[in-house]
Amino acid sequence: xxxxxxxxxxxxxxxxxxxxxxxxxxxxxxxxxxxxxxxxxxxxxxxxxxxxxxxxxxxxxxxxxxxxxxxxxxxxxxxxxxxxxxxxxxxxxxxxxxxxxxxxxxxxxxxxxxxxxxxxxxxxxxxxxxxxxxxxxxxxxxxxxxxxxxxxxxxxxxxxxxxxxxxxxxxxxxxxxxxxxxxxxxxxxxxxxxxxxxxxxxxxxxxxxxxxxxxxxxxxxxxxxxxxxxxxxxxxxxxxx
Amino acid sequence: xxxxxxxxxxxxxxxxxxxxxxxxxxxxxxxxxxxxxxxxxxxxxxxxxxxxxxxxxxxxxxxxxxxxxxxxxxxxxxxxxxxxxxxxxxxxxxxxxxxxxxxxxxxxxxxxxxxxxxxxxxxxxxxxxxxxxxxxxxxxxxxxxxxxxxxxxxxxxxxxxxxxxxxxxxxxxxxxxxxxxxxxxxxxxxxxxxxxxxxxxxxxxxxxxxxxxxxxxxxxxxxxxxxxxxxxxxxxxxxxx
DNA sequence: ATCGATTTGTCCGTATGTATT
DNA sequence: AAATACATACGGACAAATCGA
Numbered sequence: 022x023x024x025x026x027x028x029x030x031x032x033x034x035x036x037x038x039x040x041x042x043x044x045x046x047x048x049x050x051x052x053x054x055x056x057x058x059x060x061x062x063x064x065x066x067x068x069x070x071x072x073x074x075x076x077x078x079x080x081x082x083x084x085x086x087x088x089x090x091x092x093x094x095x096x097x098x099x100x101x102x103x104x105x106x107x108x109x110x111x112x113x114x115x116x117x118x119x120x121x122x123x124x125x126x127x128x129x130x131x132x133x134x135x136x137x138x139x140x141x142x143x144x145x146x147x148x149x150x151x152x153x154x155x156x157x158x159x160x161x162x163x164x165x166x167x168x169x170x171x172x173x174x175x176x177x178x179x180x181x182x183x184x185x186x187x188x189x190x191x192x193x194x195x196x197x198x199x200x201x202x203x204x205x206x207x208x209x210x211x212x213x214x215x216x217x218x219x220x221x222x223x224x225x226x227x228x229x230x231x232x233x234x235x236x237x238x239x240x241x242x243x244x245x246x247x248x249x250x251x252x253x254x255x256x257x258x259x260x261x262x
Numbered sequence: 263x264x265x266x267x268x269x270x271x272x273x274x275x276x277x278x279x280x281x282x283x284x285x286x287x288x289x290x291x292x293x294x295x296x297x298x299x300x301x302x303x304x305x306x307x308x309x310x311x312x313x314x315x316x317x318x319x320x321x322x323x324x325x326x327x328x329x330x331x332x333x334x335x336x337x338x339x340x341x342x343x344x345x346x347x348x349x350x351x352x353x354x355x356x357x358x359x360x361x362x363x364x365x366x367x368x369x370x371x372x373x374x375x376x377x378x379x380x381x382x383x384x385x386x387x388x389x390x391x392x393x394x395x396x397x398x399x400x401x402x403x404x405x406x407x408x409x410x411x412x413x414x415x416x417x418x419x420x421x422x423x424x425x426x427x428x429x430x431x432x433x434x435x436x437x438x439x440x441x442x443x444x445x446x447x448x449x450x451x452x453x454x455x456x457x458x459x460x461x462x463x464x465x466x467x468x469x470x471x472x473x474x475x476x477x478x479x480x481x482x483x484x485x486x487x488x489x490x491x492x493x494x495x496x497x498x499x500x501x502x503x
Numbered sequence: 504a505t506c507g508a509t510t511t512g513t514c515c516g517t518a519t520g521t522a523t524t
Numbered sequence: 525a526a527a528t529a530c531a532t533a534c535g536g537a538c539a540a541a542t543c544g545a
Contacts (some may be wrong), residue, residue, distance in 0.1 A: 030513065030514090032513080210494035218544090258450070308534045309534095312534095314532085327512095328541085
């Protein structure tokens with residue numbers, strides 16, 4: 022029950038009450054919690070106060086709301102899947118080796134003038150063209166990472182013609198007789214952009230691990246620049262030195 | 263001005279209005295924005311609606327509030343400092359090379375029985391002892407990373423005696439004639455633990471980049487396991503393959 | 504050091520809209 | 525179509541922190 026004279030904000034007390042009910046199992050994963058009105062009358066506080074408490078718990082990922090349905094207990098964090106990055110990585114093969122089911126889908130692509138940071142990373146002239154591919158990869162049917170991949174158009178003539186038959190990046194490289202290798206990777210943490218949050222089916226307040234990579238073909242030409250966005254609740258990335 | 267019939271939530275429109283004033287310079291960094299009451303009457307919306315708009319902009323880091331003083335325009339994000347990780351890294355030297363001022367401080371240390379995950383990572387027996395060091399590193403006087411470093415006690419006899427004279431990890435290794443190399447690193451994103459947030463002087467809702475590393479001495483023995491916690495608003499970590 | 508004005512924080516009440524069941 | 529649940533918006537009140545006269 023809410024203590025009126027404790028000086029502790031009601032919404033804060035209510036957050037703790039709900040948290041306790043989650044940890045001691047009175048509220049279970051995926052279960053609907055009482056509606057705002059019900060909580061409001063049960064604990065004798067205004068509905069706005071309830072909304073404030075629930076809002077905070079949603080922002081911290083402990084609950085989630087669905088308009089018209091209710092508010093639900095979020096899934097507890099699962100064990101992280103460790104994805105091993107190497108100079109020459111094939112997502113599909115790597116996941117299969119780990120005994121999981123990979124899936125890869127090209128969500129969208131277009132040919133554009135290289136954005137500044139891409140041109141810089143690949144050492145391209147300011148007006149050079151690149152293919153920009155949005156790729157989502159799943160592990161065991163769960164969204165795992167979202168990549169924006171930029172490929173130097175000059176190195177891949179005619180790609181636009183058969184990119185729709187896309188199966189995998191390695192397949193494209195094979196078709197051009199290329200076998201690029203990673204030369205640099207940059208790791209950072211952040212919140213997802215909206216596009217990334219949508220593709221990964223995560224809330225905007227869940228951190229993501231972003232990995233920028235630059236790949237070089239066997240003849241020494243920088244050919245691919247990508248930014249991969251990993252769900253922090255599902256993925257970690259490892260390297261062996 | 264707020265469009266009443268557009269179907270776009272008022273608080274959303276107000277967010278955009280404030281954002282525009284920030285980007286076009288009408289509101290400058292550190293400057294106080296009009297009070298809630300002033301905005302409320304200027305744009306003819308309720309004070310709560312103003313609070314909702316401002317609240318969102320605070321959560322996304324564009325504004326910050328000070329009770330009794332007002333609401334202010336936050337600093338734009340600074341460029342991330344890229345820290346290059348290699349098999350044999352000396353923080354102090356690396357930062358100096360980049361033309362910045364490094365600083366390293368041992369916040370605490372103790373000798374303990376190896377925690378499970380540490381014993382696992384270092385291949386130690388369950389009851390082996392390790393030194394646990396809490397180290398904070400600064401770049402240009404700003405907290406940059408916080409590390410928990412675990413050193414195999416068996417490999418460093420008598421360390422307890424002079425650890426207080428700690429200058430740097432490389433100095434300790436030198437004293438034992440060791441020159442360990444990184445063998446594995448694991449990257450993930452998360453929120454900081456409270457201890458980490460305090461040491462880095464960041465709020466608990468700022469993501470951090472965590473890097474676990476295992477180091478092996480030149481004779482092939484695993485000797486150090488560390489978890490480094492980097493501020494996502496200041497640091498990114500790169501590797502060359 | 505005090506007081507009053509200002510500003511944000513918390514809380515209550517109410518009404519209407521929109522999505523889901 | 526009706527009921528339910530969350531989303532947005534308006535109104536008012538008092539508390540707590542800050543600042544300047």
